[in-house]
Amino acid sequence: MTKVYLSLGSNIGKRKFYLEEAIRLLNGLPNVNVTKVSSYYETPAWGNTDQNDFLNLCCELETNLQAQDLLNHCQSIEKKLGRVRHEHWGPRTIDIDILLFGDALINEDNLKVPHPYMLERAFVMVPLLDIAPNLSVSGKPISEIIKSLDCSDIQKIDVASVR
Template sequence: MSGPSNIVYLSLGGNLGDPAASMAAALRLLDADADTRVTAVSSLYRTPPWGKLDQPDFLNAAAELSTRLAPRALLDLCLEAERKLKRVREERWGPRLIDIDILVFGDRVIHET
């Protein structure tokens, strides 16, 4: 990877199957992109569910990436990684194999729902 890049922070989590393995696989998929490098990963943290409480606890982590991708292209890359890992979006705040969210993208403020 060469050229100007942005420092990006992601959250990753899941509470179905083997969340630690799913997060590791997601990071490998993201790192495989020619314009993106995973530069640091936090420890794993177990947290109770929020919103819909009758489900297993979540395993969560954060990751730092360096990317030349635009914000929307990085979001598309994250969504593609979720699809490859068989994420199914059935209910808001429901259980999931993997969830990847962009927390910080350089110094940009982006509002989307």
């Protein structure tokens, strides 16, 4: 089994529902077992900042799937949950990014692992720290990576208060 870390985000409609449904659908995939889910975090949009705030989380899963097969399943879940790709870094019902796939280094047109922007994104690194406090990326502990990021806009959310 390969240990995989995903980042999920939503900033359209029922954000909590989309995240919960994505986790449920991921866990229902053949040869996939979601083993950990972080707290929920509300974060400002990154890249294209003229849009609603995101609700983000990270999850850990174990799988026997190949990376491309998991990517295809993630994209199918996004489509099932109404994701439409209008613009790069635009608003979305759900976004599922593969951050790490075991210790694999993947550099394909449609998949880059480790995720090329993860070390720059507090909204990824903070929830990842929740579920993998001893994890290192590119030889550096994520607890150290976070110290170089502006985390002031990352707010842990009581999920009961979120729609």
